[in-house]
Amino acid sequence: MSRYLNGGSVSLQTKKKIEQIIQEQNYIPNTFAQSLKAKKTNMIGAIVPRLDSYATSQTLMGMDEELRSQQYHLLISNTNQEQEREIEAIYDFARQKVSGVILLAAEVTDAHLKAIKEVCIPVILVGQKHTELHSIIHDDFKAGYLIGQHVLAKGHQHIAYLGVTEKDVAVGVKRKGGFQKAVAHKDAHITYYETGFKMKDAMKTASHLLTSSSPSVIVCATDNIALGVMKAAYAQGINMPTQLSITGFGGYDTSEIVHPTLTTVGYSYFKAGTLSAAQVIKLVEETDVNRCITLDVKLIERESVDNR
Template identity: 65%
Template sequence: MIKTISDIARMAGVAKSTVSRYLNGGPVSERTRQKIEHIIKEQNYVPNTFAQSLKAKKTNIIGTVVPRLDSFASSQTLMGIDEELRKNHYQMLISNTSQDMDREIEAIYDFARQKISGIILLAAQVTKAHLHAIAEINIPVILVGQQHEQVHSLVHNDDQAGFLMGQHVLSKGHRKIVYLGVTEKDEAVGIRRKNGFRRAVDACSECEVSYYETGFKMSDAMAAASLILKEQVPSIMVCATDNIALGVFKAAHLNNIQIPEELSITGFGGYDITEIIHPALTTVQYHYFQAGKLAAHNIIQLVLEQKVDMLSVMDVELIQRESVDKLAANRV
């Protein structure tokens, strides 16, 4: 079994620097790349990434800051990031901040001190403190889920998602609507998603729409929905996330309200569980795994000092299921 990159270089008939460049994600010819990959697989060579990091000015490690790990969106995004990084011989180091803003800023500085090559930041919001930290560390950073004109960003098309859901709700004949959202400190979910929905329903003069806020946790949504349902029972509750929708499901069951006969419910996200529950949840599918892969690809390009668009936008898709009742066939 080969043990060093010198062994690989000798077997491939190339310079040691060429093998080193390949292992660190640098440019090599296609023919050379295939030759090196074949030798590595054939010989079961495992690069000593720690030793490489000690010698290199930059490591092959990408830091990823996440607000929470117990989230379908976060886990799927991380899986996509990990797959793309591994394919390109990079490794991922994760910092979970438990939705603590101070820990988020601290994680950015911690990664910089550890000589990581780039940072992927899954931020709930972008503050002046974030921008100051990003400018100060002088390391490539990509925002995922939020955007800012000063930082490379990758977002899901939240405005379009909200608009698609608004159009769908109207097409099913719903006119008495509750929108259960989140704080506007979260620009993507709290503002853009809601604004897209509002853009669709504002075109309907017959609509009666009430807007409420809750937290991202299912328990918070359940409590908020229980209070709302004591005040009124709309024909539909449009929830800013699938997790919130699941909380509303629970509140409806506790109040003996039938879904969708007495209350229709929708979400956003496309979590796996939304297809399993009964009735299955109408939602907007977000492609978190693909977003993770693209974020990883983009950060690698930035590390290699290649050009990357300041803003990348992921498409979304409306998934129609059984949780929305059609109130009138002739309503549009």
């Protein structure tokens, strides 16, 4: 049957028998598994949600450096934060015979897992953790805890937390959870809001927030969101950090050049890239690797948080 399914020569009698079995059993051959029997390439595919992101670009730079040192080439598929395109990219990379895939996804669904299983290619998940996949993550819970401790230590009691959808476990759940643990049972009034990852979405949400309430600090789920909040505050003539303090997460380069400079949590994005590349190569070579690696984070205290 294998020779028949792969286009090999078989006798007419054998061909008829195989076709009868296929029809009776309703057999559908796994074309991806068949195609992957061919010789693999020295290419690794990276599936990313967006290219205009500091975190993504730094991670990709780390991947590229490590892969080049190991004589591998990097192929990049940008999905524009669309899950369907992420699934398509997995199959597309299989057709291109890549040796492994590095996946940066906000959410891992059953469709992701089905595609990964069907293509039979080693996959490393970066930024999120999943029990069925090898993962490299940042300590988002600790990051949230550090920020929560910091704003309380600065005397803030009227706090707004501007988060994102909980479908993104790392950013939407873990960071928020760490923050909530830090402020639990403390004498502080905290209001939670949700916005999108894009700066314009954060600006819109912050504009409404700042006209309906007067927090002394806004804790933002990413540096990009924090920049959107800063722009909204400037538009309303709010002085920072005297009237309003702001924090972020990420440690983006832009957080150092805005005024006031942004208090944030630094992440090892470049290291995540080099590690994911090294790990996926080990999987390709069928070497044992850790199921999950957690990278540490650090608080970066700057000018955007004032004392209260």
